[in-house]
């Protein structure tokens with residue numbers, strides 16, 4: 001039964017994708033938009049295959065993927081541990097909350113000049129910017145998740161004379177897991193966007209740089225091939241997060 | 257209970273206040289090893305507060321609470337709590353097995369031994385075969401059994417129970433009462449039992465503490481002269497059961513005015 005609905009919904013989303021490609025084909029072949037801006041889907045596909053085969057697009061994609069992943073990984077590490085720290089200490093919350101609220105709305109890209117000044121144009125800088133921009137949802141979600149743990153569970157832990165760090169590890173963090181996973185998903189998207197933006201701004205090899213270069217050269221099929229890869233990366237990362245959530249939050253769906 | 261025996265838990269002139277509000281005042285009583293002692297009284301008279309005192313979750317504002325002669329300074333492994341709100345007291349992300357395991361992990365019981373202890377405890381509480389169920393997949397009665405299993409995992413000398421069966425249907429409640437008596441007879445664990453249900457208090461207990469409200473204080477301590485083992489029908493038809501029920505009813509009714 002569940003299998004059937006899963007297959008059905010997959011078929012449906014495939015259908016939607018095909019319909020969109022069909023629409024794209026129609027708009028492009030009817031020349032409703034000039035081909036310099038919107039190439040045909042089949043030409044885009046050709047460019048994608050060529051780019052992957054000669055390795056240029058493949059390398060750019062892998063570079064972006066690597067940045068996205070490592071930046072996100074750093075963001076998870078920093079965001080979850082800072083969130084755990086802030087969530088566990090009321091004092092810390094009072095002191096740092098105003099500062100967090102001030103820093104949070106700053107778009108990470110506005111900090112790129114600062115990072116360039118401080119760390120230079122290095123790979124480390126890019127990862128730093130990605131991590132910085134992607135850590136906020138994690139920091140806030142972890143803090144919130146830990147603050148809103150069921151008080152009775154804390155009492156259960158106290159009654160067991162559980163030391164503080166074990167309460168965090170065995171009670172607070174698992175209880176905050178749904179919030180944290182939702183934030184991890186959001187951060188992953190933020191990381192991808194920031195990786196692309198950083199590549200555009202610094203000219204480091206990657207899809208961002210690819211998009212910029214191909215659009216400047218009016219190589220629209222190549223540019224669209226890059227956009228398709230970006231879309232696929234976003235889609236794949238969301239699928240992976242689905243799997244992770246389904247596993248980690250099995251207990252939530254077990255109820256019904 | 258023989259008075260020659262030293263008390264397991266004793267409260268001497270215990271007061272509890274929150275801010276300017278005195279919730280418990282001048283509590284003096286002793287709990288003896290292996291007895292079942294219930295505490296009854298009007299809503300809000302401080303029953304839960306007294307349990308938290310015994311658990312070491314709350315320090316008295318005055319007087320002293322001691323366990324086996326030593327002052328209670330905080331929660332101890334020897335006292336386990338079964339909370340009223342079983343739905344919130346279990347970790348929803350852990351299976352039955354995982355919930356029992358929590359107590360064993362804290363005590364540092366090594367993995368292989370843990371598994372056999374868990375099986376033992378789940379079997380003891382009638383949950384054999386439900387190892388892999390999450391709390392949300394269990395009925396109220398099963399969840400409360402699971403909480404009891406987790407409490408027993410601590411291998412406690414005292415079991416503190418706060419209206420543990422209050423939210424369960426009558427049949428489930430009766431079978432859990434009998435299982436609890438069975439447990440007490442077999443293990444000799446001391447049971448401190450908070451309840452609203454006067455019949456439940458009599459059925460389970462050796463003694464019953466009747467609390468008076470505002471501020472919470474001891475009105476009377478009732479002895480329960482009923483023989484053990486007890487039986488849901490025979491015990492409850494016993495003359496002294498009925499007489500005691502009458503007395504307790506008058507006590508609680510009278511305290512509300």
Ligand SMILES: Nc1ncnc2c1ncn2[C@@H]1O[C@H](COP(=O)(O)OP(=O)(O)OP(=O)(O)O)[C@@H](O)[C@H]1O
Pocket residue numbers: 274279298299300301302303304305306
């Ligand atoms: N942490 C606290 N801070 C302030 N007041 C409290 C606190 N805990 C309990 N009280 C008050 O102490 C009184 C006794 O509460 P307690 O929960 O012990 O009563 P109870 O006899 O268990 O009631 P019930 O039968 O409704 O469970 C209540 O008036 C309650 O509002």
Ligand SMILES: [Mg+2]
Pocket residue numbers: 303304305
């Ligand atoms: Mg209460």
